[in-house]
Amino acid sequence: MIAREPPARGDMSPQEFCDAGHRLVDWIADYLSSAERYPVLSRSAPGAVAAALPAAPPAGGTPFDEIFGDFERTIVPGLTHWNSPTFFAYFSISASGPGILADFLSSALNQQAMLWRTSPAATELERVALDWLRQLLGLPASFEGVIYDTASVSTLHALAAAREAALPRVRTDGLLQGGRPARVYASAHAHSSVDKAVILLGLGHRSLVKVPCDTEFRLRPRELAASIEQDLAAGHLPLAVVATAGTTSTTSVDPIADIAAVCERHGLWLHVDAAYGGAAALVPGHEWVLEGAERADSLVVNPHKWLFTPFDLSAFYCRRMDVVRAAFSLVPDYLKTSEPASVRNLMDTGIQLGRRFRALKLWAILRYFGSEGIRARLAEHMRLARLFAAWVDEADEFERLAPVPMSVVCFRWKPAGVSGEAERDRSNAALLERVNATGEVFLSHTVLDGRFVLRLAIGHIRTAEHHVARAWDIVRAEAADLRPA
Amino acid sequence: MIAREPPARGDMSPQEFCDAGHRLVDWIADYLSSAERYPVLSRSAPGAVAAALPAAPPAGGTPFDEIFGDFERTIVPGLTHWNSPTFFAYFSISASGPGILADFLSSALNQQAMLWRTSPAATELERVALDWLRQLLGLPASFEGVIYDTASVSTLHALAAAREAALPRVRTDGLLQGGRPARVYASAHAHSSVDKAVILLGLGHRSLVKVPCDTEFRLRPRELAASIEQDLAAGHLPLAVVATAGTTSTTSVDPIADIAAVCERHGLWLHVDAAYGGAAALVPGHEWVLEGAERADSLVVNPHKWLFTPFDLSAFYCRRMDVVRAAFSLVPDYLKTSEPASVRNLMDTGIQLGRRFRALKLWAILRYFGSEGIRARLAEHMRLARLFAAWVDEADEFERLAPVPMSVVCFRWKPAGVSGEAERDRSNAALLERVNATGEVFLSHTVLDGRFVLRLAIGHIRTAEHHVARAWDIVRAEAADLRPA
Numbered sequence: 001m002i003a004r005e006p007p008a009r010g011d012m013s014p015q016e017f018c019d020a021g022h023r024l025v026d027w028i029a030d031y032l033s034s035a036e037r038y039p040v041l042s043r044s045a046p047g048a049v050a051a052a053l054p055a056a057p058p059a060g061g062t063p064f065d066e067i068f069g070d071f072e073r074t075i076v077p078g079l080t081h082w083n084s085p086t087f088f089a090y091f092s093i094s095a096s097g098p099g100i101l102a103d104f105l106s107s108a109l110n111q112q113a114m115l116w117r118t119s120p121a122a123t124e125l126e127r128v129a130l131d132w133l134r135q136l137l138g139l140p141a142s143f144e145g146v147i148y149d150t151a152s153v154s155t156l157h158a159l160a161a162a163r164e165a166a167l168p169r170v171r172t173d174g175l176l177q178g179g180r181p182a183r184v185y186a187s188a189h190a191h192s193s194v195d196k197a198v199i200l201l202g203l204g205h206r207s208l209v210k211v212p213c214d215t216e217f218r219l220r221p222r223e224l225a226a227s228i229e230q231d232l233a234a235g236h237l238p239l240a241v242v243a244t245a246g247t248t249s250t251t252s253v254d255p256i257a258d259i260a261a262v263c264e265r266h267g268l269w270l271h272v273d274a275a276y277g278g279a280a281a282l283v284p285g286h287e288w289v290l291e292g293a294e295r296a297d298s299l300v301v302n303p304h305k306w307l308f309t310p311f312d313l314s315a316f317y318c319r320r321m322d323v324v325r326a327a328f329s330l331v332p333d334y335l336k337t338s339e340p341a342s343v344r345n346l347m348d349t350g351i352q353l354g355r356r357f358r359a360l361k362l363w364a365i366l367r368y369f370g371s372e373g374i375r376a377r378l379a380e381h382m383r384l385a386r387l388f389a390a391w392v393d394e395a396d397e398f399e400r401l402a403p404v405p406m407s408v409v410c411f412r413w414k415p416a417g418v419s420g421e422a423e424r425d426r427s428n429a430a431l432l433e434r435v436n437a438t439g440e441v442f443l444s445h446t447v448l449d450g451r452f453v454l455r456l457a458i459g460h461i462r463t464a465e466h467h468v469a470r471a472w473d474i475v476r477a478e479a480a481d482l483r484p485a
Numbered sequence: 486m487i488a489r490e491p492p493a494r495g496d497m498s499p500q501e502f503c504d505a506g507h508r509l510v511d512w513i514a515d516y517l518s519s520a521e522r523y524p525v526l527s528r529s530a531p532g533a534v535a536a537a538l539p540a541a542p543p544a545g546g547t548p549f550d551e552i553f554g555d556f557e558r559t560i561v562p563g564l565t566h567w568n569s570p571t572f573f574a575y576f577s578i579s580a581s582g583p584g585i586l587a588d589f590l591s592s593a594l595n596q597q598a599m600l601w602r603t604s605p606a607a608t609e610l611e612r613v614a615l616d617w618l619r620q621l622l623g624l625p626a627s628f629e630g631v632i633y634d635t636a637s638v639s640t641l642h643a644l645a646a647a648r649e650a651a652l653p654r655v656r657t658d659g660l661l662q663g664g665r666p667a668r669v670y671a672s673a674h675a676h677s678s679v680d681k682a683v684i685l686l687g688l689g690h691r692s693l694v695k696v697p698c699d700t701e702f703r704l705r706p707r708e709l710a711a712s713i714e715q716d717l718a719a720g721h722l723p724l725a726v727v728a729t730a731g732t733t734s735t736t737s738v739d740p741i742a743d744i745a746a747v748c749e750r751h752g753l754w755l756h757v758d759a760a761y762g763g764a765a766a767l768v769p770g771h772e773w774v775l776e777g778a779e780r781a782d783s784l785v786v787n788p789h790k791w792l793f794t795p796f797d798l799s800a801f802y803c804r805r806m807d808v809v810r811a812a813f814s815l816v817p818d819y820l821k822t823s824e825p826a827s828v829r830n831l832m833d834t835g836i837q838l839g840r841r842f843r844a845l846k847l848w849a850i851l852r853y854f855g856s857e858g859i860r861a862r863l864a865e866h867m868r869l870a871r872l873f874a875a876w877v878d879e880a881d882e883f884e885r886l887a888p889v890p891m892s893v894v895c896f897r898w899k900p901a902g903v904s905g906e907a908e909r910d911r912s913n914a915a916l917l918e919r920v921n922a923t924g925e926v927f928l929s930h931t932v933l934d935g936r937f938v939l940r941l942a943i944g945h946i947r948t949a950e951h952h953v954a955r956a957w958d959i960v961r962a963e964a965a966d967l968r969p970a
Contacts, residue, residue, distance in 0.1 A: 009861075011793075011946045012582030012853070014514040020586055021510030028593040029499040029506065042605045046828045049609035057617035061855040064583055070852075071590070075845070078606030083595045090603075090819070095595035097497030098549055101505055103592040105556070107795040108513040110568045110580035118575075120527045121563030124534035132542035149634055150839045160685060174667070174689025175660040182659070192817045196836055199812070200645060202687025204659025249819055304839070308496075310592040311841050327684070332677045333932035334575070334734055334940070343531045351681055354635045354789070356796050360560070367555075368497070370546040376494075447818035455819070461496045 012064070020064040032097065032462075035084035039439030042080045049078040080442070085462040088471055089444035091248075091276050091408075092459035095310035102364035103310050111357035114347040117337050119357065123346055126359035130315055132366055136282050136374075137301065140294050143317040146324075146349045147358050151275035152193040154300035154316040155242070157324060157350065159184060159197045161298065162240035162269030164327035165320070171327060175202050180237035185209045185227060187219035187254060189247040191273060203239075216403055217250045217448070219243065221258035228266055240269040243296070245289050246277020249446040249455070250402035250410050253277060257292030264295070272299040275314070279306035280406045282371070283378045289405070303362050306381075306407075306459050307374065313358045324349045381407040381458045384468045388456055391472050397479065401448050407458040410448060413479050425452035427482070434478040441471045497549070505549040512553075517582065517947075520569035524924030527565045534563040565927070570947040573956055574929035576733075576761050576893075577944035580795035587849035588795050596842035599832040602822050604842065608831055611844035615800055617851055621767050621859075622786065625779050628802040631809075631834045632843045636760035637678040639785035639801040640727065642809060642835065644669065644682045646783065647725035647754030649812035650805070656812060660687050665722035670694045670712060672704035672739060674732040676758060688724075701888055702735045702933070704728065706743035713751055725754040728781070730774050731762020734931040734940070735887035735895050738762060742777030749780070757784040760799070764791035765891045767856070768863045774890070788847050791866075791892075791944050792859065798843045809834045866892040866943045869953045873941055876957050882964065886933050892943040895933060898960075902969045910937035912967070919963040926956045 012020075052074045081087060083095050095103075113122035130145030148154045163170055163182070175182075182203045186194045188210040198208045209231070211224045228238050241263050243254040256272060263270040272293045274281070278301030281290040293299055298318040303309035318324055329348040337345070347353050369377070385407040392398045392411045402410040412428050429445070429452055436442055444455050456471060497505075537559045566572060568580050580588075598607035615630030633639050648655055648667070660667075667688045671679045673695040683693045694716070696709045713723050726748050728739040741757060748755040757778045759766070763786030766775040778784055783803040788794035803809055814833040822830070832838050854862070870892040877883045877896045887895040897913050914930070914937055921927055929940050941956060 009858070010949070011517065011579070014518045017514040017517065017582045017586070018510055020582075021514065021589075022507055024586055024589055025503055025506030025510060028590070029502040031593065032496065032502065033499045041602065044605040046601065046605070046825060047609070049606050050613050053610070053613045055616070057621055057851050058855045059857050061858045062852045064586065064849075064853060067583070067849055067852050071845075075606045075610060078604070078609065079594060079596065080603050080605070081594075082597055082603070083593065090597075093595065093597075094496070095592055097502045097505075098552070100589070100592045101502070101509055101549065104506075104509055104585070104589045105513070107580055107585045107588040107592075108516065108568065109564060109566075110578065110795050111564065112567055112575075112578075112796060116531065117526065118565050118567070119563070120529040120531070120565070121534050121560045124532070124563065125538070125560060128535050128538045128540075131540070136542055150837045152837045152839070156685075156836065163687075170687065170689065171684050172690050174692055175687040176666055176689070181661055192815050192820075193838060195815055196813060199656050199815075200641075200836055201685065202648075202655065202660040204655065204661070205657050207659055248817070310595050311597060312839060328681060330677050330680055330684075332733070334929065335677075340531060351641065351685055352635045352637045353678060354637070354797060360556075364549075364552055366542050367547045367552050368549060370543045372544050373494070373546045444819065464495070 016064065020068070023068065028100065032083065035081050036086055038081050038084065040081050040084050040086050040442035041436045041439065042078055043439065044078040049074060085460045085464065085467045086441045086471065087460060088456045088458065089442045090457060091305050092457045092463070093305055093311070094308050094459065094461040096308035096365060096461050098364045098368035099308055099310045099361045102361040106357040106360050109357060113355040113357060114353050115335060115337055115345045116339055116343040122357040122359060123344065125363055126346065129359045129363040129366065133315055133362070134317060136371055137278055138281060138287055138290060139299070139317060142319050143299070144321040145315055145317050146346060148314045148316055148350060149312040151273065151300050151302050151314050152196060154314045155193045155271065155273060156197040156200060157316060158271035158298040158300070159201055159240055160327050161318065161320065161323045162271070163201055165269055165323050166237060166239045180235055182207045183209055183231045183236045183238045184240050184242070185211055185224055185238070186242040187211050187213050187244060189213055189217050189249055189252060190242055190244050191248050194242050217247060217252040219254040219259065221255055221262055224259060225262045228262065238266060238268050240271060242271045242273055245272055245274035245293070246280065246406060249448060251277060251406040251408045252402070253289055253405060256290070256296065260292045260295035270296040272296045275300050275302040276305045277406060279378055282375055283382065284375065306378065308365055308369070308461050309361055313362060321349060377461060381463070384458050384463065384465060385409055387465070388468050388472060401451070401453050409456045410446065410453045412451070412453050415479065415483055421451060428452045428454060431479055431482055434482060435474055438474055441474055443471070501549065505553065508553065513585065517568065520566050521571055523566050523569065525566050525569050525571050525927035526921045526924065527563055528924065529563040534559060570945045570949065570952050571926045571956065572945060573941045573943065574927045575942060576790050577942045577948070578790055578796070579793050579944065579946040581793035581850060581946050583849045583853035584793055584795045584846045587846040591842040591845050594842060598840040598842060599838050600820060600822055600830045601824055601828040607842040607844060608829065610848055611831065614844045614848040614851065618800055618847065619802060621856055622763055623766060623772055623775060624784070624802060627804050628784070629806040630800055630802050631831060633799045633801055633835060634797040636758065636785050636787050636799050637681060639799045640678045640756065640758060641682040641685060642801060643756035643783040643785070644686055644725055645812050646803065646805065646808045647756070648686055650754055650808050651722060651724045665720055667692045668694055668716045668721045668723045669725050669727070670696055670709055671727040672696050672698050672729060674698055674702050674734055674737060675727055675729050676733050679727050702732060702737040704739040704744065706740055706747055709744060710747045713747065723751060723753050725756060727756045727758055730757055730759035730778070731765065731891060734933060736762060736891040736893045737887070738774055738890060741775070741781065745777045745780035755781040757781045760785050760787040761790045762891060764863055767860050768867065769860065791863065793850050793854070793946050794846055798847060806834060862946060866948070869943050869948065869950060870894055872950070873953050873957060886938050894941045895931065895938045897936070897938050898964050900964065900968055906936060913937045913939060916964055916967055919967060920959055923959055926959055928956070
């Protein structure tokens with residue numbers, strides 16, 4: 001018995017799609033070239049966006065034009081403009097034109113690169129684009145790549161592989177049978193994704209040993225070696241070390257080669273978190289950033305951070321991808337295929353089965369700019385950061401709190417008449433709030449050796465010297481206004 | 486000392502972006518309305534796409550037009566057309582026009598919805614759009630939502646929360662101190678993401694108990710209860726049950742209310758995997774699909790499966806989001822903010838720190854089609870599936886192997902003169918290969934009770950009756966050609 005129901009209308013018509021699409025292209029082109037006209041940090045009050053939207057879903061349909069009107073009226077004022085050249089907070093990222101356009105194609109094609117056969121193009125372009133990036137990073141061909149969404153997920157896979165390598169029965173039996181308590185090592189400045197991965201993997205947060213840093217916020221290899229030896233003596237099971245090439249607070253680079261030597265001595269998995277800093281290694285004279293990484297077991301670099309790629313795209317490289325496969329591969333009947341064994345099914349190397357066609361945007365960006373174009377832009381960002389650092393160094397009432405190996409400057413205000421760390425911290429927090437309230441620029445902060453520090457990160461593809469100069473003018477002007485009488 | 490380096494050129498110009506963008510809009514509109522002209526399953530030979538691309542990255546830049554030409558020449562032939570109305574494999578999904586356009590905006594805006602302040606709009610629109618969808622699913626307001634990328638990640642968070650709830654010290658101390666071996670229960674037809682989550686969480690694959698199903702591939706609650714009691718008696722620690730609303734092979738729906746009763750009796754976390762089937766509950770007369778889900782602790786439904794949303798967008802709902810936060814929240818200094826406590830920072834409920842602005846496409850789709858428009862399309866897919874099932878039922882040489890509660894039909898060929906299960910399996914595998922080789926349609930298979938079964942899944946927004954009729958014609962014609970002499 002077949003029920004009779006009215007036929008559905010299908011999708012938006014080609015004409016409607018074209019009309020709306022052309023309008024969006026013009027809007028986006030205009031947005032990209034003039035994002036500075038919006039307050040960088042949204043001025044929306046908590047709850048304002050939600051309050052402007054109906055509480056219940058609409059029953060009837062709405063023409064796309066009207067939806068777009070509501071987008072402009074309701075959503076845009078609630079945006080913090082990550083794609084503005086005056087966004088200097090956290091890590092400054094960019095969705096470049098070619099990346100946005102390629103991502104538009106990915107959305108339309110809706111590929112699922114879980115099996116080779118479900119998208120030969122996405123599967124093979126992923127291999128090619130990652131191999132290009134590997135060459136640019138200066139890593140040997142023994143590193144096989146796979147794309148995940150975020151560095152959090154890349155690092156999770158690295159530590160899952162380390163767990164698998166050290167405890168081959170963990171997949172079947174779990175950690176309860178593991179015997180000795182595991183240990184993972186990273187510097188006190190490693191990213192919170194390392195903490196989260198250790199927790200998720202069931203190792204327990206206290207299995208993560210935060211190794212002390214030197215005065216430039218780099219992990220001390222001797223302290224690492226001492227920690228490992230102490231843990232071995234105590235009957236613990238050291239699994240892995242995470243070295244950071246470009247820490248979140250100060251873009252410090254751990255001494256990877258020295259750390260690799262320690263790992264080799266003890267047979268530990270070495271993962272390099274170069275999510276931000278990996279890009280720097282593309283710049284001539286900055287190859288040192290990944291020196292020693294060729295001895296690592298795995299490495300993550302995020303093209304969505306400093307390689308002009310729209311979020312999300314995290315590139316994970318591994319010299320022992322067979323261990324990742326041993327940890328994750330699991331093929332249900334309905335996904336079994338008959339391709340030759342040479343064919344790589346990317347679902348075998350990840351926790352996520354569904355996989356968007358992310359390689360397309362990376363490929364488009366590497367081709368559109370070319371490695372020379374990318375290098376020139378990265379070098380320019382570094383030049384701008386050094387310029388800002390020089391201004392800070394020359395100013396009487398400001399001080400720099402960390403070296404500037406890449407494109408982030410950590411600095412703070414030290415107003416005359418303000419003594420005591422707590423008061424200085426409050427002054428800097430107040431200054432940051434005023435600077436961001438101008439809407440012209442957005443900076444963030446961090447804490448170094450217990451002190452509240454301002455952080456200016458350069459990384460947007462359209463950031464030019466005048467944007468950085470304007471940030472410095474605003475910082476000084478707001479400081480002058482705030483200065484104790 | 487400031488080095489002198491040539492200024493970089495910045496991004497693609499607005500004119501270039503417009504020219505390329507308008508070309509893409511026209512191409513995509515044409516593609517969406519005529520994807521049937523391509524072979525659905527790619528005919529690319531393994532390695533062909535990679536071989537057509539240079540082995541090394543280009544040094545100089547390439548105009549976007551040229552990249553697009555290479556895309557058409559090299560990439561398109563390697564696509565399997567998930568966005569074609571004759572894609573009937575796995576779960577048939579669609580990137581609808583409004584979803585693609587909204588995703589284009591997301592790529593351009595490049596929001597990072599990790600903190601409220603880094604995107605008030607993305608944070609609050611996520612709340613609103615998920616609340617709309619919750620109402621459509623018929624779930625009570627006690628379910629709080631969050632968007633992840635995939636159901637694999639949603640289910641991972643559900644089981645991580647279950648682990649946290651049962652073992653409050655696991656976050657700090659890990660599983661080694663846990664004492665009793667954990668147990669997680671799901672039917673033999675549950676998705677492989679449950680297996681992968683259990684493995685990743687360090688519980689060990691053998692902690693996953695596959696509960697037997699009834700003749701319609703639904704978990705048997707009595708067997709579940711018996712398993713739990715047996716495990717308790719053996720000193721194990723039951724943690725969670727995963728019930729499936731719409732299994733991958735047959736879209737069977739586990740009896741959620743009965744399973745909830747068992748879970749309540751033993752204090753176990755109940756997670757409902759409605760990644761595919763949740764959408765069915767929107768259709769009047771199909772509310773039963775989620776009956777009992779209001780008693781679950783968590784539930785996942787994937788708008789990128791059967792709600793016309795471009796990949797990726799997985800909606801996770803939880804009645805105990807505080808437990809998810811307890812499992813995952815971790816705020817480093819550089820992400821601390823001063824917003825009022827009422828503000829929700831979405832990074833607190835996930836393993837991924839970076840979060841794309843996915844809510845925009847869900848909002849645009851719910852508005853463009855309206856709930857009535859979505860319901861009509863889903864109902865039409867179900868009608869088409871019942872129609873195909875009726876054709877199978879009426880055909881002498883075909884048989885159906887499972888009920889059709891939603892929009893997937895499991896069937897097989899039983900050619901006269903072929904006896905024995907192994908030979909039948911081979912005949913059906915050969916038939917599937919021939920059907921897919923036509924390039925006109927793409928079906929997949931599964932295994933039910935040890936038998937190789939053909940699977941036709943309807944879910945594409947532009948699939949019409951004539952597409953389904955054509956699939957049936959091809960299946961019969963290819964079977965006739967293959968018929969033993």
